[in-house]
Amino acid sequence: MGSSARPRRRRAAAPALQYDRHRGGPRPAEERRRKSESVFGCLVFLLLAGLIVLLATLDMLYGDGVWQWAAGSWPGGAYGFAVLVGILGPCLAVLAVRSLSRMRWKTWKQHPARTLGHTALGTLSAAALFPYVILVFNAQDSGTWGKGEPTPPSWVFSHYPWLWAVGLLAGLVTLAVLVWCFLRRLHSSRDDSRGS
Numbered sequence: 001m002g003s004s005a006r007p008r009r010r011r012a013a014a015p016a017l018q019y020d021r022h023r024g025g026p027r028p029a030e031e032r033r034r035k036s037e038s039v040f041g042c043l044v045f046l047l048l049a050g051l052i053v054l055l056a057t058l059d060m061l062y063g064d065g066v067w068q069w070a071a072g073s074w075p076g077g078a079y080g081f082a083v084l085v086g087i088l089g090p091c092l093a094v095l096a097v098r099s100l101s102r103m104r105w106k107t108w109k110q111h112p113a114r115t116l117g118h119t120a121l122g123t124l125s126a127a128a129l130f131p132y133v134i135l136v137f138n139a140q141d142s143g144t145w146g147k148g149e150p151t152p153p154s155w156v157f158s159h160y161p162w163l164w165a166v167g168l169l170a171g172l173v174t175l176a177v178l179v180w181c182f183l184r185r186l187h188s189s190r191d192d193s194r195g196s
Contacts, residue, residue: 063138067156067163078156082139082163086170089132094178096125139164 070081099122103115141154142161156163 063134064155066135067138067154067160071156071159078160078163079166082160082167083170085132085135086167087174089129089136089171090175090178092125092128092132096122096129098122099125136164136167139167 067078067081071078074081074084076083099118102118103122138154139156139160141157144150152158
C-alpha cells in the first residue's frame with residue numbers, strides 16, 4: 001500500500017551546531033587571551049623584581065644614615081624623628097588612597113587638571129611610602145630576622161632599641177585621629193542631607 005505523502009526535507013543545522021572549521025588549533029580569541037595572560041604574568045614578575053630592587057636600594061640610601069642624621073640634627077633627636085615618621089605614615093597612606101580613589105579616568109576630558117592633579121598627588125604619596133617603610137623596618141632590624149645566620153643589628157636598633165615603639169604609638173594616635181575626623185565628617189554630612 002503506497003503513501004501519497006512527500007518525503008520530508010531535512011532542515012539545516014543551527015549556526016552553533018555547524019561544522020567547526022578551526023579544527024586542531026586555538027581560536028583567535030583564545031590565542032589573544034593566552035597572550036594577554038602571559039604578558040600580565042611577565043608584568044607582575046617584573047613589578048615584583050623591581051620592587052625588591054627598589055627596597056634594597058632605598059635601604060642603602062635611607063637606612064642607618066637617615067637615623068644617624070636625625071639623632072644628631074633633628075629636634076628631639078631620633079625619638080622626635082620617630083614621632084614624625086609615625087605621624088607621616090598614616091597621613092601618606094590616607095592621602096594616597098583618597099587621591100587615587102578620586103581619579104575619574106573615564107571622564108578625564110571634562111576635568112583634566114583635577115584628574116591629573118589627583119593622579120600626581122596619589123602617585124607621589126604612594127611613592128613616599130617606600131622610604132617610610134624602609135625607615136620603619138630599619139628601626140626594627142635586630143639582626144635576627146630570617147632563618148639564616150644572624151646579622152649585626154642596624155645602627156638605630158643598637159643605639160635606640162625602643163625607638164620603633166615610639167613611632168608605632170605616634171602612628172596609632174594619628175590613625176585614631178584620622179578615623180575620628182572621617183567619622184565626624186560622615187556624621188555631619190548625614191545630618192546635612194537629613195536637614196535639607
